[in-house]
Structures are given as C-alpha cells and as structure tokens.
Amino acid sequence: MKAMRARWLFPAFAFAALVLMLGGCGGKPEEPKQAAASTDTGGSSKGDFGPPQGEPVDAVLTSPPNVPPPTGRTAPAKVIVKLDVIEKEMPISEGVNYTFWTFGGTVPGSFIRVRQGDTVEFHLRNLPESKMPHNIDLHGVTGPGGGAASSFTAPGHSSRFTFKALNAGLYVYHCATAPVGMHVANGMYGLILVEPPQGLPPVNREYYVMQGDFYTTGKYREKGHQPFDMEKAIIEQPTYVLFNGSEGALTGDKALTANVGETVRLYVGNGGPNLVSSFHVIGEIFDKVWFEGGTRYQENVQTTLIPAGGAAIGEFRVEVPGSYVLVDHSIFRAFNKGALAILKAEGPEDKAIYSGKEVDYVYLGDRAAPNMQAVATAAASASTGELSLEEQINAGKALFAGTCATCHQPEGQGLPGVFPPLAKSDYIAADPRHVPTVILHGLVGKVRVNGQDYDSNMPPMSQLTDDEVANIATFVLNSWGNPGGRISKAEVAEIRQAKPAGASAGH
Numbered sequence: 001m002k003a004m005r006a007r008w009l010f011p012a013f014a015f016a017a018l019v020l021m022l023g024g025c026g027g028k029p030e031e032p033k034q035a036a037a038s039t040d041t042g043g044s045s046k047g048d049f050g051p052p053q054g055e056p057v058d059a060v061l062t063s064p065p066n067v068p069p070p071t072g073r074t075a076p077a078k079v080i081v082k083l084d085v086i087e088k089e090m091p092i093s094e095g096v097n098y099t100f101w102t103f104g105g106t107v108p109g110s111f112i113r114v115r116q117g118d119t120v121e122f123h124l125r126n127l128p129e130s131k132m133p134h135n136i137d138l139h140g141v142t143g144p145g146g147g148a149a150s151s152f153t154a155p156g157h158s159s160r161f162t163f164k165a166l167n168a169g170l171y172v173y174h175c176a177t178a179p180v181g182m183h184v185a186n187g188m189y190g191l192i193l194v195e196p197p198q199g200l201p202p203v204n205r206e207y208y209v210m211q212g213d214f215y216t217t218g219k220y221r222e223k224g225h226q227p228f229d230m231e232k233a234i235i236e237q238p239t240y241v242l243f244n245g246s247e248g249a250l251t252g253d254k255a256l257t258a259n260v261g262e263t264v265r266l267y268v269g270n271g272g273p274n275l276v277s278s279f280h281v282i283g284e285i286f287d288k289v290w291f292e293g294g295t296r297y298q299e300n301v302q303t304t305l306i307p308a309g310g311a312a313i314g315e316f317r318v319e320v321p322g323s324y325v326l327v328d329h330s331i332f333r334a335f336n337k338g339a340l341a342i343l344k345a346e347g348p349e350d351k352a353i354y355s356g357k358e359v360d361y362v363y364l365g366d367r368a369a370p371n372m373q374a375v376a377t378a379a380a381s382a383s384t385g386e387l388s389l390e391e392q393i394n395a396g397k398a399l400f401a402g403t404c405a406t407c408h409q410p411e412g413q414g415l416p417g418v419f420p421p422l423a424k425s426d427y428i429a430a431d432p433r434h435v436p437t438v439i440l441h442g443l444v445g446k447v448r449v450n451g452q453d454y455d456s457n458m459p460p461m462s463q464l465t466d467d468e469v470a471n472i473a474t475f476v477l478n479s480w481g482n483p484g485g486r487i488s489k490a491e492v493a494e495i496r497q498a499k500p501a502g503a504s505a506g507h
C-alpha cells in the first residue's frame with residue numbers, strides 16, 4: 001500500500017519503493033520497515049471514504065492536558081461535536097486574573113478527536129452571559145473560512161455546520177471574529193486531531209499542550225485583575241508566554257506524569273497570536289516528531305518549530321526518572337514570561353544512561369515548589385488590605401527558591417568566598433532596608449559580611465514586582481537567625497525610585 005501511494009504521487013520513486021519492499025521479503029524485515037517509517041506513517045492524503053455509516057456518535061471532548069481516547073473506528077461515522085463558548089475570569093499567574101474567552105471553558109479549548117473520512121456536525125453555542133459574538137475556524141476543514149462564515153454566533157445563540165474531515169493531521173482551531181487578534185490573544189484556540197484511517201500507533205500516555213502569548217497592561221506577575229493590552233499585542237511584546245493558559249498550569253502538583261519505560265506522545269499546538277515556538281523538552285530527545293502536525297515524521301529531534309496557528313506531535317520514550325522541563329527555547333520566555341511546564345517521570349534509575357540527580361532547580365526556578373498557592377493567597381489578602389506577616393513570609397519563601405537560592409543557597413548559607421550568606425548576616429542586621437535595596441539595585445564592590453570580604457557583583461532584579469520584592473525581603477528578614485521585621489510594598493516602591501551609590505549596573 002505504501003509503495004502504491006508512492007507510485008500514485010511520485011511515479012519516479014515507485015521503483016525505489018518497490019525495491020525496498022522486496023528487500024523486506026528477503027528475510028530482513030527491520031530494514032525496509034525503518035526506511036518506510038522515516039517518510040511514511042500510514043497517514044493519507046485527501047480522502048473521502050464515502051458516506052457515514054451506523055448511528056451518529058457524540059465526540060468525546062477533553063480539557064487540557066487530557067486527550068480523548070482513539071476513536072477505534074474502522075469506518076467513517078457521523079460525529080456530533082458540541083462546543084460552548086464561555087467568557088470567564090481565571091488566573092493567568094498566581095494572584096493575577098485575566099478575562100479569558102474560551103472554547104469549552106479552558107485555554108486551550110477542548111480537544112476534539114475524529115477519524116479521516118468522518119462527517120462532523122459541529123454545534124457552536126455562545127453562552128448568554130457572553131459579551132461578544134464568536135465563531136470558529138478549524139484548520140482541519142476544507143471550505144472557505146474553515147467554518148468561520150457559517151458559525152458566527154451572537155451571545156445566547158448557537159449555530160451549526162457540517163464538514164467532512166478529508167485530511168488526516170493535527171489541526172489548530174480558533175475564533176476568527178473581528179478583531180481576530182484580540183479573540184485569539186484572549187485564549188480562543190484549541191486542537192482537533194483527525195486520525196489517519198488506521199489510527200496512530202498506540203502509546204502509553206498522550207497529553208495536550210498548547211502555547212499562547214498574552215498581553216496585559218500590568219507587567220509580568222503584577223497582581224490583581226489585568227486587562228488586555230492592544231498596544232502590546234500589536235507591537236508583539238507579550239507579558240506572558242504560556243503553556244495551557246496560565247503560569248503553573250503544568251508544574252508542581254499539576255505536572256504531567258509518566259513512568260520510566262513508557263512512551264509519551266505530546267500533541268502540541270501554538271495558538272499565537274504572534275509568536276512562533278521553539279518547542280523543546282529539557283533532558284529528552286523526541287524519538288519522533290510529526291512536524292507541522294502532518295503525515296510524516298522526523299526522528300531524533302531536539303527542538304521543533306511550531307508556527308502560530310500550527311501544531312506538532314512529539315513522542316519520546318522515558319528512559320530515566322526525574323523532571324523534564326517543556327520550554328519555548330526562546331529562553332527568556334521560559335524563565336521570565338512563564339513558558340515552562342514539567343513532565344515528572346517516576347521509576348528506577350538507570351545509571352548506565354544517566355548518572356542520577358534530579359534536574360537542577362536552576363532549570364525549574366520557582367516552579368520547583370509543589371505549588372505557588374502561597375503567592376496567590378498573599379496577593380488576595382493584599383487586595384483586601386489584610387496581608388499578614390505570615391502570608392508575606394510564605395509567599396516570599398516560594399519566590400526565594402527560584403530567585404535567590406541559586407546563588408545564596410536554599411538555606412541562605414551562601415558559598416564561601418563567592419556568595420555572601422543571608423543567614424545571620426550582620427550586613428542585613430545593620431539595616432533591614434538593605435535587603436530590598438540590594439534586590440532592586442544590585443550590589444557591586446567590596447562588602448563585608450560576618451567578617452568575610454566579598455568583592456563581586458549582584459545584578460539588580462528590578463524585573464520583580466514591588467510585592468514580590470516586599471515578600472522576599474520579609475521572608476529573608478524572618479529566616480535563619482536574621483532580626484525579623486517587615487517590608488511593605490509601598491516601601492519597595494519608594495526604594496525603587498531612589499538609586500543608591502554602590503548599586504550594580506548589572507554589567
């Protein structure tokens with residue numbers, strides 16, 4: 001069949017393909033299988049397999065990171081998809097809320113799985129509470145607008161259209177109501193998988209991960225409700241770049257999971273609206289990538305490019321336990337805009353493959369914590385003016401792990417001769433305001449801490465918000481034998497304005 005299709009599409013290659021197949025009959029089955037595998041996954045070009053058979057079936061829709069089970073069907077069916085558009089406020093980061101527009105109540109929207117040749121009857125309902133009209137453009141649809149023209153739906157209405165899934169592949173769907181960029185930026189995208197007729201090879205785990213860029217008027221992690229910023233969106237300078245619509249959607253106790261020895265398949269989409277993703281899993285190599293969500297796969301891939309409005313299927317077998325970090329390898333996005341997720345693998349070590357040791361918290365940052373609930377709690381209390389000392393300390397502790405511990409060490413003990421201790425520091429005891437001042441403005445030149453001289457450079461960390469600095473400083477002041485005390489957000493704002501002598505230029 002493979003050779004036949006090759007001949008059908010490219011007569012010139014038919015002879016070579018035939019030779020490969022005949023080679024397979026000659027007692028060496030592995031070789032031709034490999035040769036075929038690198039170019040052909042059994043997908044199919046455009047194909048109409050005739051009218052739907054049997055009773056209509058309701059599509060199983062799942063919320064991210066879950067993927068519906070394989071359709072398991074061998075004949076075309078009529079599949080009914082019912083998707084609701086829901087506008088709702090949800091966290092975009094700890095203590096930060098955003099009004100998302102969603103397909104099915106989540107960002108990305110519900111995952112849809114059908115089989116090539118299926119006839120899909122699509123019902124799009126826009127909830128009465130919505131403020132905006134919406135529609136849907138599915139990249140898996142053959143027809144003008146991908147369904148957009150037939151699915152324009154005012155609040156409180158629903159619309160219906162039918163299409164035949166002619167091409168197998170992994171496709172993005174999104175809202176295409178004007179202003180399109182704004183609807184997409186607010187989270188209106190998701191994935192639809194059109195399985196090839198014989199299905200995809202079985203694997204142990206399948207996950208749904210989708211990147212998107214977000215634009216808020218406040219800066220990264222600025223607390224409270226953050227409105228959409230059209231100016232930032234137009235100049236393509238996102239505040240957040242995220243997997244599955246919020247920071248921490250796939251970290252800590254919400255990390256993806258797998259066991260050693262299992263094969264994991266990731267269905268990865270990129271909703272954009274603006275950025276292209278350099279999708280990479282730190283510590284893994286994709287055994288296979290169905291690049292651009294198409295029919296063929298590439299093997300042994302480190303980083304795959306996923307265009308805005310595009311998708312890819314990546315697969316790897318987990319060999320050793322530990323934390324694998326999913327990132328956009330445009331790396332500031334991972335560590336300073338949120339594009340970071342974790343796959344946690346459990347099972348026996350294999351020292352022959354890797355000598356052991358968990359991935360450094362350097363790579364996980366503050367995402368190494370089981371969750372960042374303390375930060376959200378502190379933000380909620382701050383908004384009602386009831387922020388307690390204990391809440392500040394707890395939030396500061398969670399942030400310290402990712403921001404300061406790399407240098408000053410998890411218990412503030414420092415590294416002799418390199419990083420001064422924060423524990424029982426006489427420099428801190430001399431003036432508690434030294435802590436927020438050093439965090440915001442850095443420190444260069446000679447400094448004497450507990451009788452030891454340091455002559456180095458701490459870069460300023462002015463990217464932190466005022467409440468983050470206040471909470472970290474308060475945590476440091478109340479830890480490891482330091483004198484206690486409390487730093488407020490207002491004090492930090494004041495210190496931010498005044499640049500003292502001895503501040504670091506941060507190189």
Ligand SMILES: [Cu+2]
Nearest residue numbers: 134175177183
């Ligand atoms: Cu919309």
